Amino acid sequence: MQTLNIKIGGQAGQGLVSVGTILLRAATQEGWHLFAHQDYESRIRGGHNFFQIRLADQPVASWEDDVDILVALDETTVTQELGEVKPDGVVIYDPDVLGDAAKELVTKENCIGLPFARMAEELGQPRIMANAVAAGAVWALLSEEITVLHETLALMFADKGEAVVAGNQQVASHGFERVRGLLGARPRPAKPAKSRPHLVLRGNDALPLGALAAGVKFMSAYPMTPSTGVTEFIASYGREAKVIMEQAEDEIAAINMAIGASFTGVRAMTATSGGGFALMTEALSLAGSAEIPIVVINAMRPGPSTGLPTRTEQGDLRFAVAMSFGDFPRAVLAPGDVEEAFYLMAHAFNLAEEYQMPVVVLSDQHLADSYTTVPPFDLSKIEIRRGKLAAPEEAGPAYLRHRFTEDGISPRLYPGFGTGLVVSAGDEHDEAGHLIEDAETRRKMMEKRMAKQRLVEDNALDPVLCGAEDPEIMLIGFGSTKGAIAEAVAVLNSRGCRAQGVHLPQVFPLPRRLGELLQKPAQKFIVESNYSGQLEELIASRFAWKPTGSIRRYDGRPMNAKYILDRLPGGECRG
Amino acid sequence: MAEQGFVVSRETAWCPGCGNFGIVRALAKALSELGLKPQEVLFVSGIGQAGKLPHYISGNVLNTLHGRTLPTATGAKLANSDLTVIAVGGDGDGYAEGGNHFLHAIRRNVDITYIVHDNQVFGLTKGQASPRSDRGMVTGTTPLGAYNEPFNPLATAITLNAGFVARSFAGDQEHLARVLKAAIQHKGFALVDVLQPCVTFNRINTYQFYRSRVYDLDQEAGYDRSDRQAAWARSWEWGERIPIGIFYQVERPTLTDHFGDIVDVPLVKQELARGELVEELLHEFRVG
Numbered sequence: 001m002q003t004l005n006i007k008i009g010g011q012a013g014q015g016l017v018s019v020g021t022i023l024l025r026a027a028t029q030e031g032w033h034l035f036a037h038q039d040y041e042s043r044i045r046g047g048h049n050f051f052q053i054r055l056a057d058q059p060v061a062s063w064e065d066d067v068d069i070l071v072a073l074d075e076t077t078v079t080q081e082l083g084e085v086k087p088d089g090v091v092i093y094d095p096d097v098l099g100d101a102a103k104e105l106v107t108k109e110n111c112i113g114l115p116f117a118r119m120a121e122e123l124g125q126p127r128i129m130a131n132a133v134a135a136g137a138v139w140a141l142l143s144e145e146i147t148v149l150h151e152t153l154a155l156m157f158a159d160k161g162e163a164v165v166a167g168n169q170q171v172a173s174h175g176f177e178r179v180r181g182l183l184g185a186r187p188r189p190a191k192p193a194k195s196r197p198h199l200v201l202r203g204n205d206a207l208p209l210g211a212l213a214a215g216v217k218f219m220s221a222y223p224m225t226p227s228t229g230v231t232e233f234i235a236s237y238g239r240e241a242k243v244i245m246e247q248a249e250d251e252i253a254a255i256n257m258a259i260g261a262s263f264t265g266v267r268a269m270t271a272t273s274g275g276g277f278a279l280m281t282e283a284l285s286l287a288g289s290a291e292i293p294i295v296v297i298n299a300m301r302p303g304p305s306t307g308l309p310t311r312t313e314q315g316d317l318r319f320a321v322a323m324s325f326g327d328f329p330r331a332v333l334a335p336g337d338v339e340e341a342f343y344l345m346a347h348a349f350n351l352a353e354e355y356q357m358p359v360v361v362l363s364d365q366h367l368a369d370s371y372t373t374v375p376p377f378d379l380s381k382i383e384i385r386r387g388k389l390a391a392p393e394e395a396g397p398a399y400l401r402h403r404f405t406e407d408g409i410s411p412r413l414y415p416g417f418g419t420g421l422v423v424s425a426g427d428e429h430d431e432a433g434h435l436i437e438d439a440e441t442r443r444k445m446m447e448k449r450m451a452k453q454r455l456v457e458d459n460a461l462d463p464v465l466c467g468a469e470d471p472e473i474m475l476i477g478f479g480s481t482k483g484a485i486a487e488a489v490a491v492l493n494s495r496g497c498r499a500q501g502v503h504l505p506q507v508f509p510l511p512r513r514l515g516e517l518l519q520k521p522a523q524k525f526i527v528e529s530n531y532s533g534q535l536e537e538l539i540a541s542r543f544a545w546k547p548t549g550s551i552r553r554y555d556g557r558p559m560n561a562k563y564i565l566d567r568l569p570g571g572e573c574r575g
Numbered sequence: 576m577a578e579q580g581f582v583v584s585r586e587t588a589w590c591p592g593c594g595n596f597g598i599v600r601a602l603a604k605a606l607s608e609l610g611l612k613p614q615e616v617l618f619v620s621g622i623g624q625a626g627k628l629p630h631y632i633s634g635n636v637l638n639t640l641h642g643r644t645l646p647t648a649t650g651a652k653l654a655n656s657d658l659t660v661i662a663v664g665g666d667g668d669g670y671a672e673g674g675n676h677f678l679h680a681i682r683r684n685v686d687i688t689y690i691v692h693d694n695q696v697f698g699l700t701k702g703q704a705s706p707r708s709d710r711g712m713v714t715g716t717t718p719l720g721a722y723n724e725p726f727n728p729l730a731t732a733i734t735l736n737a738g739f740v741a742r743s744f745a746g747d748q749e750h751l752a753r754v755l756k757a758a759i760q761h762k763g764f765a766l767v768d769v770l771q772p773c774v775t776f777n778r779i780n781t782y783q784f785y786r787s788r789v790y791d792l793d794q795e796a797g798y799d800r801s802d803r804q805a806a807w808a809r810s811w812e813w814g815e816r817i818p819i820g821i822f823y824q825v826e827r828p829t830l831t832d833h834f835g836d837i838v839d840v841p842l843v844k845q846e847l848a849r850g851e852l853v854e855e856l857l858h859e860f861r862v863g
Contacts, residue, residue: 028862197863209856215847218654241852242837242845244653249679253646256639260619260650263637264658265843268650286640377857379850414843415617415635416658423630425638427622434630435588435638
């Protein structure tokens with residue numbers, strides 16, 4: 001795989017996301033595959049943020065440390081990020097924002113000073129068009145022609161009018177020509193042989209899109225980074241999609257509203273992060289007891305407490321699996337990329353309704369905010385299964401919401417449909433849903449609910465495998481480490497070391513197939529972004545097993561192949 | 576005892592003589608007189624002795640968590656606006672654990688009726704101070720007497736411009752049934768705070784205490800229930816004379832109104848997935 005990494009650094013509010021978005025759309029149009037991740041601070045203005053795009057000639061799902069093109073919109077990008085630029089890399093900086101000391105750092109010939117805002121002004125355009133100047137400057141290192149960049153700007157600014165489009169195109173050309181004049185022709189990054197249409201989107205786009213495809217009708221949430229993108233997405237398309245998104249007063253209200261909506265028979269969900277997820281614990285157990293389907297997206301960020309609000313970690317796994325007073329059935333899913341995020345949402349709603357229980361979808365900041373190019377989603381793959389339903393005309397006065405059945409699943413009736421009454425409670429209850437105190441009913445009701453947990457396990461999603469089928473080394477992970485593990489596995493195999501990646505899209509209940517994989521005679525490493533090895537503990541307790549070793553990251557930064565390979569012990573093929 | 580389909584259960588977990596009996600009977604009467612059928616009504620309740628009420632009357636029931644009655648009822652009403660949604664809870668459930676939700680349910684003006692069994696004490700946990708306990712009330716957690724400013728639900732609701740703010744008395748079923756009917760008919764959030772004697776843990780606010788003090792605002796010549804300032808002033812009257820009746824009533828858009836076309840048909844009666852719409856949305860992310 002041939003790749004090229006562009007890093008755009010600046011302060012919050014300076015427009016680095018605009019530069020990044022222009023470039024990633026244009027690059028996708030031009031035919032590259034890409035992965036773009038965002039690193040930002042918990043503040044509205046200032047600080048040091050970056051937007052990093054990795055172009056590739058093959059599908060790509062992770063990031064690299066080394067930078068080919070650094071775009072510095074502020075001084076900190078120069079002082080902090082220069083060390084990451086490859087020896088033959090290019091630095092494009094704005095001399096107007098550098099102090100004398102920083103200017104000393106960018107004197108080499110591969111460093112190009114472009115006063116972005118001033119260049120826009122030279123052409124009589126507003127300073128805000130500095131973003132298009134920077135995008136044009138970078139584009140000169142990617143393409144001979146500016147046409148595609150112009151087309152992208154035309155699409156992105158279409159709703160702002162022709163003058164804005166023309167202005168942006170004009171200043172982009174200015175940046176483009178200046179860099180071309182200074183550096184001349186440079187080798188272009190490798191592109192895929194064939195260019196096909198692609199979607200370019202983030203986890204925070206794919207998850208709500210998946211929910212809409214699955215027929216979600218109600219969402220309630222309280223804003224919390226990094227989950228807020230999901231909430232705003234559903235809110236923004238509410239009118240067209242005929243979905244209600246109500247902003248709640250807190251996360252407790254959010255999940256309880258969704259539970260109330262779900263009880264009446266609509267597909268309902270909420271989305272949150274860390275602390276908000278913790279506040280939902282009690283309601284999750286209500287959904288378990290009262291057998292109400294509910295889907296909760298938890299976009300993880302480093303804890304404990306408020307932790308690092310804008311960064312990434314997989315530290316809520318143990319909590320998602322165990323959050324409970326008392327026992328109740330559940331499933332926990334962990335999509336590893338935007339494609340899986342989209343399709344798993346439909347699966348989450350199906351599981352929630354078929355087994356009438358809460359389903360948690362674990363995302364994290366890295367998945368939520370990172371863009372990937374993927375082939376267009378296939379809606380015909382989305383299957384909607386609503387589980388056992390009682391026919392309203394048949395469900396008369398004898399209807400029992402929590403009727404004992406062989407598989408523990410009682411057919412649902414939606415209140416108000418037919419003459420049957422739907423009675424449910426978080427208190428222990430009888431088949432009719434009314435409160436009980438007797439031991440026998442309690443025992444049977446607990447066994448009925450937990451029988452569903454066995455069914456969920458029987459139907460658990462199998463691990464997703466990549467690499468060698470007879471591995472010497474196996475790397476096991478879940479969620480957003482999928483791309484990093486896959487890349488590490490590819491690197492190992494290219495060095496002649498048989499490696500296999502095992503990604504778990506379902507982390508609870510764990511699939512039995514994982515137990516079989518663990519019997520393979522390879523050295524096995526658990527790769528996860530948390531301190532204590534929560535996946536390792538989960539697998540160890542389920543299969544009475546210990547890995548060869550563990551690779552963990554808990555500095556708030558996303559996993560990548562280099563991080564994994566650097567920590568694999570010994571062996572020449574590991575680099 | 577049957578009230579046209581709204582059967583009130585004889586078996587309850589309430590103490591003999593509890594004010595809750597008067598509330599459930601008045602509620603059955605109100606619902607029957609409004610011509611509703613049990614399958615058209617959804618009761619949502621929390622935890623506490625009041626939270627058990629839905630189990631003792633015919634209807635759909637979601638008996639949820641302590642304090643979470645209002646968000647749950649809000650979600651249910653938004654998803655199926657054809658249901659008559661009645662939230663029921665005690666003063667601990669609604670004004671302590673659920674205090675935040677109380678404020679925001681009023682702000683949303685969701686079209687539900689909220690009945691609060693206000694006995695000024697925690698009953699089910701056997702006698703602790705509630706936000707409604709009068710200063711000086713000796714309870715299990717306030718052995719020297721309650722010391723916090725009592726919560727005034729009516730004043731709070733009027734301050735937030737709740738559409739329907741009323742108080743009634745569990746010992747006057749006629750009055751209570753009349754107020755409940757008006758509350759259920761009101762379009763928007765309707766609060767009915769019911770003075771409910773706790774015969775076991777509150778020896779101060781007894782049936783006799785209230786009988787000698789309550790007077791009906793609805794019978795007051797010249798009382799204008801659309802006058803917010805007057806309603807607010809009355810909500811602070813608590814002593815030798817205690818007003819009951821409808822303090823304040825105004826119509827304003829409900830939460831469902833706000834969602835307009837989204838709920839032209841109740842959400843639960845709409846087709847689930849709209850594939851062509853998702854195709855359109857996906858197109859926005861398509862490049863090349």
